[in-house]
Amino acid sequence: MKYTFTLPNLEKLLNLQDAYNGRILIISLIGKSAYNLSGFKMASIGHTLPVEAHRDRELSECLIDGSYDEENQILYLYLSSLLDTDILIKEYKHLAERCEVERNCDDFLTVFDDVKSSFARYLLLLMHISHIIILVHPCSTFDTNYIQYFKAVDILSQKMFDKISESLKTVNNISSDWINNGRPCTPRLIFYFEHCPRNINNLKKLEHNLEDKIYHILKKTRIISTTGCSLFAIPLNDEFVYISEGEPSDKLFDAVKGFLLDCQPGGVTQIEAPYSNGPKSEKNFQRFLEVHIQQAKHKGFDDTVNSGRHQHSHPSHFELPSLKVWVEVVQNLYDLIMQNKILTPLCTDTRFSEQRCLKVLPLALARYQEGLPSHYAKSEHEARLSIALALFRAQARGPVFYQYASQLERECQGYWENGRQQCETASMTGNPCKLPKHSSDQEHISGFIYKAVCDCGRKVGPREDPYTAKQANYLFYQQISKECQCGKLERISFPIFQPSIQEYKAATLNETEDSLSVLSDKSGDLIPDVGRSLIRQPSTTEYLPGMLTLSSPPGLLPVYSSWSLVCLGASSLYSHNLGLSESHHPGFLSSTNYLLPWDVTVYSKSKQNWPNVSKYTVRGRRGVHSTGTLPQFTVKVFIGVEYECSSGHRFMLASPDRVLKATPGSIVKDTGHKVAESDMPLYYPCVCRAGKFAQLMRLHVVTPKAPVHCTLSPKVQPAPGAPIFVSTLNGPIQLTRSAYWILRLPYVYVGDKEYYNQNLSGKLLQGVFGVTESDQ
Numbered sequence: 001m002k003y004t005f006t007l008p009n010l011e012k013l014l015n016l017q018d019a020y021n022g023r024i025l026i027i028s029l030i031g032k033s034a035y036n037l038s039g040f041k042m043a044s045i046g047h048t049l050p051v052e053a054h055r056d057r058e059l060s061e062c063l064i065d066g067s068y069d070e071e072n073q074i075l076y077l078y079l080s081s082l083l084d085t086d087i088l089i090k091e092y093k094h095l096a097e098r099c100e101v102e103r104n105c106d107d108f109l110t111v112f113d114d115v116k117s118s119f120a121r122y123l124l125l126l127m128h129i130s131h132i133i134i135l136v137h138p139c140s141t142f143d144t145n146y147i148q149y150f151k152a153v154d155i156l157s158q159k160m161f162d163k164i165s166e167s168l169k170t171v172n173n174i175s176s177d178w179i180n181n182g183r184p185c186t187p188r189l190i191f192y193f194e195h196c197p198r199n200i201n202n203l204k205k206l207e208h209n210l211e212d213k214i215y216h217i218l219k220k221t222r223i224i225s226t227t228g229c230s231l232f233a234i235p236l237n238d239e240f241v242y243i244s245e246g247e248p249s250d251k252l253f254d255a256v257k258g259f260l261l262d263c264q265p266g267g268v269t270q271i272e273a274p275y276s277n278g279p280k281s282e283k284n285f286q287r288f289l290e291v292h293i294q295q296a297k298h299k300g301f302d303d304t305v306n307s308g309r310h311q312h313s314h315p316s317h318f319e320l321p322s323l324k325v326w327v328e329v330v331q332n333l334y335d336l337i338m339q340n341k342i343l344t345p346l347c348t349d350t351r352f353s354e355q356r357c358l359k360v361l362p363l364a365l366a367r368y369q370e371g372l373p374s375h376y377a378k379s380e381h382e383a384r385l386s387i388a389l390a391l392f393r394a395q396a397r398g399p400v401f402y403q404y405a406s407q408l409e410r411e412c413q414g415y416w417e418n419g420r421q422q423c424e425t426a427s428m429t430g431n432p433c434k435l436p437k438h439s440s441d442q443e444h445i446s447g448f449i450y451k452a453v454c455d456c457g458r459k460v461g462p463r464e465d466p467y468t469a470k471q472a473n474y475l476f477y478q479q480i481s482k483e484c485q486c487g488k489l490e491r492i493s494f495p496i497f498q499p500s501i502q503e504y505k506a507a508t509l510n511e512t513e514d515s516l517s518v519l520s521d522k523s524g525d526l527i528p529d530v531g532r533s534l535i536r537q538p539s540t541t542e543y544l545p546g547m548l549t550l551s552s553p554p555g556l557l558p559v560y561s562s563w564s565l566v567c568l569g570a571s572s573l574y575s576h577n578l579g580l581s582e583s584h585h586p587g588f589l590s591s592t593n594y595l596l597p598w599d600v601t602v603y604s605k606s607k608q609n610w611p612n613v614s615k616y617t618v619r620g621r622r623g624v625h626s627t628g629t630l631p632q633f634t635v636k637v638f639i640g641v642e643y644e645c646s647s648g649h650r651f652m653l654a655s656p657d658r659v660l661k662a663t664p665g666s667i668v669k670d671t672g673h674k675v676a677e678s679d680m681p682l683y684y685p686c687v688c689r690a691g692k693f694a695q696l697m698r699l700h701v702v703t704p705k706a707p708v709h710c711t712l713s714p715k716v717q718p719a720p721g722a723p724i725f726v727s728t729l730n731g732p733i734q735l736t737r738s739a740y741w742i743l744r745l746p747y748v749y750v751g752d753k754e755y756y757n758q759n760l761s762g763k764l765l766q767g768v769f770g771v772t773e774s775d776q
């Protein structure tokens, strides 16, 4: 009769008849198995064990199945673990998940410590409840990996010796020798090799050589010793190495072959437990094992001369227990030994990796910190971090590599963030603030200083890289005007917000489908239900937060104007022969300092004759044509479209794609038509440096004396799709006659939601300059 069970559930064994008086021998099978054997370690005795059963069960790393051969009173224990290739493959996905979840990496070795520790604990248990342990190798060489398991188990066994003895005391009818030794005997370890090397003539000799080698290794590593106790013993005079002659079995083939044999008349062969019905050759593991079994049953083992725990006068303890006692012992020890703790002696890979990483980590950190300024930008931090990581990657090794690599990252990040971060807030021209990270009370400084020209164009001064539109478009010009005539010149000012109360505030804008609308529109003087076409009084309690655009909500005005319009004086200030003088307009590149003559034909709406018109058309008069129904006359206006670069260079364009260039002798061949009738670029390459752009900053207009109105209606679209920025929503601005006017454009363009960086598609829309007949 065969009884199968799984540790520690052994209750049903106690129902057996001879549970109380029998003397049982326990044989355990441990080791590894090759792929495709379904965890079968040994074909020869494996069939007696329910190894198939655990294939459908949830296996938590290790499992001991057992079977009891009642007839021979031999109890077999069979250890399945992740060292069995099939089981490892089956469990691999689960292990990979554990790596990911528990260790946050994909290195299998990080969880392999658990696997090894678990195996070692099962090994310890088996060393305490078995008489014979068969260590199975799927190959033909001794696997020296077991040495570290044996050592770890030996250490653990010595550590736990007192606890084990103590726990055994509670077992009924146990012998005092067992309690004193912690186990019924020092188990005998025998080695089974599944694979025979090719072309071996004398297998016996090979086995004996292997025995010598194993003995030598175990002795050298002090796993067995002549002086102290050993975890296990190897027999002195009996063979303890068995190399199987058979090829690794193909289970399916064996099953089919067995089935065919069984189908033949008289082919049913008796299966004798515990051995299979495999072909019996001269060499037979059954016979090999039988020697040890018989010895155990009759004399017991006394391998102590070399390796016993008691090398003193009395022979070592050997006991064949009753099933009852053994079951109770197993149940006691199982709970004691099976703890979910890692055995450090087994963590060689992780310990090596950890030591290596700990050694490299400070080096990598030092590399990061090498020659660091007091504070630095994110890009600098990232560049240094990648250098430090490269150093770490080159020298650190093993399963905890990622864990320490991310520690390095955290430490570098922490080092940077601990008072070494640069503010880096971008200025209006895109430069980072160079100060250490600071509170919002302190002003940003990028350290860049540009050259810039005042409203009227006469004074050049330094401009600090601006951080606000107000600084860029208003405050700078306010400041520089103090050193110039600008402040005193006649101006046309643009409408701005006029507060009626003290607690005025920025309007809250809500972006609707196509335009902005005011959320808090409580102002009493607004006409309800107005469209944009209707004029309404501007709010005196809320101002427009951004700059004025065609899509700004009606009724809101900015607190300051980003534009300026000054009159330099009489039109005679400009001489087309001399151009703009360096003293009045410093910084112009040579031959570009001219305005463009623009002849405009004006049609008179009134039927009134213009006898005196010649008096007004000071320049380039073509006379009055009386042929048409409407009287018409031509006036000459001088216009200029001025660009300014951040180094203070200035120049005029003659057309959207060409710099104005007077020929020697101050002859300007271009006229103002192209400039007046085209979109002009907002940015144009400056000659000073490749890639440097000058920005459209001023429009010059010298108006004629004729009874006409010259008007300006500047509209700037700083980027495709951007809002169109204007100086006023009140239509074209009328300039006075016979005067030199300069419109200064904004330096930066900031909408309600967005700031527009230098965009080479930005443009001044055509139709800026206009001339209409005067009403007078």
Ligand SMILES: [Zn+2]
Binding pocket: 423, 424, 425, 433, 434, 435, 438, 443, 444, 445
């Ligand atoms: Zn700053």
Ligand SMILES: [Zn+2]
Binding pocket: 454, 455, 456, 457, 458, 459, 481, 484, 485, 486, 487
């Ligand atoms: Zn000025």
Ligand SMILES: [Zn+2]
Binding pocket: 645, 646, 647, 648, 649, 686, 687, 688, 689, 692, 694
């Ligand atoms: Zn330049």
